[in-house]
Structure formats: C-alpha cells, structure tokens
Amino acid sequence: MQCEEFEVQLNEALDRRSPLTAVEALAHQRACPDCRQRASAYGLIARELAQASLPAAPQDLTECVLAEVRRPATLRFSPRRRAALVLAAAATLLVAVVGVRLMGRGDIGPAAAQQVAGKSEKPVAKRRRAPSPQQGVNAPSDRVAVAPKQSEPKPASEIVPSISDTAALPAAEWAQQVADGLQPVTRPTLGAATGFLQVWGLGQKRPPAAQGPRS
Amino acid sequence: MPDDVPELVRRCLSGDEAAMAELIDRFRGQVFGLCYRMLGHRQDAEDMTQEAFVRALRSLNRWDSRREFRPWLLAIAGNRCRTLLASRRKVPRPTGEVDYLPDARPDRQQQLNLAEEVRLALSYLREEYRQALVLFHEQQLGYAEIAEVLDCPVGTVKTWVHRARRELADHLRRRGVLEETDHAVRRI
Numbered sequence: 001m002q003c004e005e006f007e008v009q010l011n012e013a014l015d016r017r018s019p020l021t022a023v024e025a026l027a028h029q030r031a032c033p034d035c036r037q038r039a040s041a042y043g044l045i046a047r048e049l050a051q052a053s054l055p056a057a058p059q060d061l062t063e064c065v066l067a068e069v070r071r072p073a074t075l076r077f078s079p080r081r082r083a084a085l086v087l088a089a090a091a092t093l094l095v096a097v098v099g100v101r102l103m104g105r106g107d108i109g110p111a112a113a114q115q116v117a118g119k120s121e122k123p124v125a126k127r128r129r130a131p132s133p134q135q136g137v138n139a140p141s142d143r144v145a146v147a148p149k150q151s152e153p154k155p156a157s158e159i160v161p162s163i164s165d166t167a168a169l170p171a172a173e174w175a176q177q178v179a180d181g182l183q184p185v186t187r188p189t190l191g192a193a194t195g196f197l198q199v200w201g202l203g204q205k206r207p208p209a210a211q212g213p214r215s
Numbered sequence: 216m217p218d219d220v221p222e223l224v225r226r227c228l229s230g231d232e233a234a235m236a237e238l239i240d241r242f243r244g245q246v247f248g249l250c251y252r253m254l255g256h257r258q259d260a261e262d263m264t265q266e267a268f269v270r271a272l273r274s275l276n277r278w279d280s281r282r283e284f285r286p287w288l289l290a291i292a293g294n295r296c297r298t299l300l301a302s303r304r305k306v307p308r309p310t311g312e313v314d315y316l317p318d319a320r321p322d323r324q325q326q327l328n329l330a331e332e333v334r335l336a337l338s339y340l341r342e343e344y345r346q347a348l349v350l351f352h353e354q355q356l357g358y359a360e361i362a363e364v365l366d367c368p369v370g371t372v373k374t375w376v377h378r379a380r381r382e383l384a385d386h387l388r389r390r391g392v393l394e395e396t397d398h399a400v401r402r403i
Contacts, residue, residue: 041384
C-alpha cells in the first residue's frame with residue numbers, strides 16, 4: 001500500500017467516525033513512520049475537537065436577542081453606505097439645480113450641453129446680453145413660459161448676473177443677487193433634498209408622524 | 216433534531232416569547248461554538264451569536280419545516296461570521312496569535328497544551344476548511360448537513376475536511392506537537 005492510499009483509508013475511517021480496521025492499512029501504518037504520525041495527528045485533531053471545552057455562551061444572550069427582536073426594524077446604514085447616499089443626494093441636487101437653471105434660461109439643447117461640459121464660451125457671451133422685451137415671451141426656447149404661472153421665469157441675466165456686469169458690486173451683494181434669482185427654483189429642490197437626507201442619509205430614526213421611505 | 220422544533224417554531228411565529236427563549240436555549244451552545252471556532256474571539260462570537268438568533272427569529276417564516284432546523288440556523292450563523300471575517304481582512308490581524316514559528320523551548324513538554332495548539336492551528340486554516348472541520352468533529356454534523364449549512368456539494372465538504380485535517384496535522388508537526396504526543400496517541 002502507498003502512503004496516498006493509506007491517507008484515503010484513514011480519512012474514510014474518520015468520516016465514518018470509526019477506527020481504522022483494514023488489515024493492509026494497519027500494516028502500512030506500522031511500517032511507515034510518516035503515516036503513523038499522520039494517523040496520530042488526525043486522531044488527535046478529532047479527539048481534541050470533539051472534547052473541546054469552549055467558553056459558554058453569554059448568560060444574557062436570550063434576553064438580548066428577545067430585546068432586539070422586540071425592537072421594530074429600523075433603517076440602519078453603515079457609514080460607507082450613508083456617505084454614498086449623501087453623495088448621491090448631493091449629485092441629484094446638483095443635477096436638478098443645473099437642469100432647472102438651464103430650463104429657466106431656455107438653453108436646453110446642444111449648446112447648453114456644450115456649456116455644461118465647459119467646452120464653449122459662447123453661452124457665457126449670450127448670458128451677458130441684456131434681454132430684449134420680447135425675449136422673455138418669444139424666445140425660441142422659452143419653455144418655462146408655458147409652465148404654470150406661479151413662478152414666473154426670469155431671464156438668465158436676472159437669475160445669474162454675469163461677473164462682467166457686476167464687477168463693481170461687492171462679492172456679498174453679487175452672491176445675494178444670485179441667491180435671490182435662484183430662490184424660486186432652488187427652494188423646492190433644496191427642501192426636497194433636505195427631507196431626503198433627513199429620512200435616508202441620517203435616517204437612523206424615522207421622522208415623527210411619517211412612515212419613512214420604506215412605505 | 217428534537218421533534219418538537221416545528222411546534223416551537225410555530226409558537227415563535229405566533230409571537231410566543233417563551234417559545235423563542237426555549238429555541239434560543241436549545242441551540243445557543245452550538246451556534247456560539249460555531250461562531251467562536253470561526254472567529255477565534257469571544258466577544259465577536261457573542262455578537263455574531265446574538266445577530267444570528269435575531270436574524271433567524273425574524274425570518275423564521277422562511278424556514279422550510281420539511282428540512283432540518285439546525286443546519287438552517289447554523290448556516291445563518293456561518294454567514295454572519297463570514298461577513299465579519301470579510302470586514303476583518305481590511306484591518307490588520309489581531310494580536311494574540313502566536314507567530315508561525317517552530318517552538319524549540321526545552322520545557323516544551325511541560326507546557327504543552329494540546330487544546331491551545333489545535334485552536335491555534337485552526338486559526339490558520341482557510342475559513343471554509345475550518346468551518347467544515349468544526350462542523351464535522353466538534354458539532355458532530357454529517358456531511359449532508361454540513362453541505363446544507365455551507366451551501367455547497369457534499370463532495371466539496373469532504374474535500375475541505377480532508378484538506379483541513381492535512382493542514383492541521385502539518386501545522387502541528389511543524390510546531391513539534393506530534394513528537395511530544397506521539398507516545399500518547401497511538402490509535403485513532
């Protein structure tokens with residue numbers, strides 16, 4: 001018998017949880033020091049594991065498990081997932097703001113796409129032009145004009161005063177103008193995003209009087 | 216498997232906390248033993264045992280009563296341990312584990328602690344090997360049950376157990392444990 005064959009028979013005996021009884025294998029074990037040692041080792045392992053004295057489970061395990069089971073399931077996110085959700089929310093907000101701004105200005109189209117990608121300077125020049133009286137009504141891309149009247153679309157130059165037009169203004173004043181111009185479109189978006197963050201990103205606990213996002 | 220487990224589960228599903236406590240008490244030793252062997256760390260094992268029971272109780276309705284309960288429960292515990300081990304790999308291995316060097320102390324014979332050596336050797340095994348070996352020898356599960364726990368074919372489990380034995384034996388030999396105990400371990 002070869003050593004490999006001996007090991008196979010040894011494993012089979014252990015798998016049956018019975019001693020090695022094959023005469024040929026026992027003869028090989030007596031003659032081969034390596035296999036004898038292997039058999040000793042396998043027996044030792046089996047015995048030690050079967051008789052292992054493991055530490056006892058904690059006494060309060062049952063109480064802890066039951067307390068946890070009683071607790072209603074809540075949304076719990078790992079820090080990494082929470083960060084991903086916040087980033088996703090921020091990206092969504094950014095896209096929404098940029099998109100609404102472009103729609104409000106009627107710049108949707110290839111030129112706007114180029115502008116967003118930062119590949120064209122022309123839209124900047126267009127932005128500087130003072131709006132003609134007709135531009136707000138008859139401009140070819142005046143899509144917002146068809147929208148509900150509650151938020152009147154403002155010309156681009158009103159929403160975002162260009163730097164050249166406002167070079168003389170203090171930075172704080174210019175920023176205030178920008179904020180005032182953007183408010184009608186950003187307020188609802190920001191409100192929605194804030195709500196989203198409260199419920200999902202920071203949502204260890206559900207907001208009161210709300211069912212939470214899992215509906 | 217105790218015959219009344221399906222009845223216990225039915226009571227658990229109806230919200231009977233006494234039944235839940237009985238179910239936990241019945242399997243706590245096996246679940247904790249598996250977690251402890253897989254993780255080699257008492258606190259982690261306690262946490263994973265608790266998580267495993269919570270998950271099991273919350274998803275009892277998914278247990279197929281035609282199948283054994285114990286492998287189903289141990290599979291949940293094993294999965295929790297694997298998840299923890301996967302996250303552990305991202306941080307350095309905890310200290311407290313002896314370096315993998317031969318021990319040449321002259322008083323080795325007096326200080327020999329077989330259980331500790333086996334525990335140490337187990338910690339060097341691949342997770343699948345360790346889990347299969349522990350389930351077979353320590354938890355006394357059959358190969359079919361282990362296959363169910365580990366969600367893999369019976370043949371694979373056998374291979375893992377055989378490889379685990381070999382690696383464990385090699386480790387013990389390198390540590391000098393077998394020479395010391397050869398006279399005491401003559402037969403299987």
